[in-house]
């Protein structure tokens with residue numbers, strides 16, 4: 001098992017109010033799986049993704065990725081862990097505007113012990129994967145929205161991470177461009193064996209994933225298994 | 241860290257207007273700091289001069305124009321224990337009050353100049369000077385300031401001198417003086433100075449106790465004909481410049497204030513840069529940049545700006561100091577403003593320190609910012 005999530009609870013304090021989007025969530029993801037996550041706005045999809053990506057910490061519960069328990073390690077070690085193990089694809093590409101496509105993709109490699117030649121080789125491969133080799137020296141503002149998102153994807157896969165998470169990667173794109181990006185993600189999964197976890201609002205997009213999850217009212221529902229088996233039990237169960 | 245240089249430089253370049261303004265502001269601050277530092281250094285050089293030289297002046301007189309000592313005092317002083325050499329000096333200055341354009345003539349027995357000073361002629365010759373009564377050798381600073389060349393005739397008041405040589409000296413402040421023949425200066429039209437001098441300069445043996453010899457000299461002449469006041473050269477110069485000392489000390493504080501201002505300027509710019517890029521820093525941290533790397537990046541930005549300003553400001557100050565030969569003087573003692581390696585280093589190291597001081601707070605803020613909050617920003 002690549003990712004093991006056990007009894008994850010995350011709440012936020014908003015003034016006097018406590019919001020608990022994730023309540024006792026458990027989930028297993030295998031290496032090489034392509035998992036999509038749907039659900040109404042504000043249910044905690046991004047929150048779950050961020051816990052797995054190691055940029056946020058839960059209040060309770062554990063997340064183990066490839067044998068590393070990431071919920072208890074220090075902030076600085078967690079950063080190192082992210083550099084080597086996680087690729088993050090944002091809704092808006094979030095490229096660094098002052099850097100070229102090439103430099104943006106190279107950025108995560110600077111944190112790892114690769115020499116210049118090795119970095120160049122890896123950036124080349126990543127840019128080839130997203131078919132943007134000819135735009136390597138372009139700045140983000142010189143690229144279209146779809147191209148920017150592809151650079152963002154190249155940046156996420158360039159370190160060959162254990163897991164790639166994508167938070168609504170097509171949320172800002174028109175349908176034709178979306179289709180292109182989804183196709184690309186699917187190929188990454190099938191050709192390179194990248195483990196993918198994608199949050200989306202689009203049922204068609206979710207459908208390309210091998211496994212489709214739904215987060216609703218604190219519960220995680222596996223739509224792939226038609227019987228709507230409850231992977232996660234929460235206090236919310238009583239509401240059903 | 242060098243791997244991040246393109247990112248750093250491009251980030252600064254992206255906001256080049258802001259960067260240039262901050263660098264310029266820092267440069268101005270450091271220019272002022274170095275400039276007042278040079279004045280302070282010049283003053284320190286004058287007042288800390290070694291104790292092996294005494295200046296004998298007329299008691300209760302301050303301006304060289306009013307001090308008149310019998311020239312033959314030198315014979316009496318010469319015989320005192322610990323005295324190596326006595327030089328009678330007639331001082332003439334165009335301005336006894338504090339001024340930026342002071343020209344000071346030292347009338348000295350021509351054959352003694354080389355004995356008591358380490359001057360090196362960069363133009364002209366000693367023999368030319370010694371054989372011409374109305375000639376003078378001028379310090380490089382004066383020559384530069386007044387545009388004096390070999391053979392130039394120039395006059396200050398009634399004194400008309402021809403330049404027979406231009407000298408430099410290991411003692412910067414000496415380059416602000418013009419040395420002439422003693423008897424020539426004594427015979428200046430309109431002044432009845434023959435037989436009297438402004439002061440005697442007494443060179444002591446290494447073993448001599450300066451304070452004791454000064455006491456002996458003053459005791460000797462207490463009964464007249466003219467009472468003396470003898471101090472070491474450093475103390476004498478400090479008291480001549482007394483009015484300026486406080487002003488210079490004050491300006492020194494202004495120099496520090498400039499550095500403080502520079503710190504805040506750079507800090508503000510860096511804080512703005514951090515606030516502009518809250519999301520960018522969160523993205524970097526998401527990619528795996530640790531808080532310490534973000535800290536280092538922001539600090540490096542601040543240091544680049546301040547050292548940039550430091551190099552420009554210090555460089556401009558050194559060039560100005562070297563090129564202008566500026567000085568300020570009072571009572572015929574002048575403070576030379578001159579560049580020095582120490583001052584340049586102080587400026588550069590200071591700008592580095594400012595960069596660090598100014599960058600720490602914004603860098604901490606950036607490093608500790610919450611990643612999720614940053615990503616949720618528009």
Ligand SMILES: Nc1ncnc2c1ncn2[C@@H]1O[C@H](COP(=O)(O)OP(=O)(O)OP(=O)(O)O)[C@@H](O)[C@H]1O
Nearest residue numbers: 012013019021040041042043044045046047048612
């Ligand atoms: N940093 C935070 N501080 C306070 N509340 C937060 C924070 N992050 C998330 N929340 C709250 O937690 C809940 C879940 O947020 P989350 O962003 O995970 O939802 P989501 O399912 O991704 O929604 P969307 O589909 O709109 O992106 C929301 O009610 C949100 O307001």
Ligand SMILES: [Mg+2]
Nearest residue numbers: 045046047167
């Ligand atoms: Mg979301």
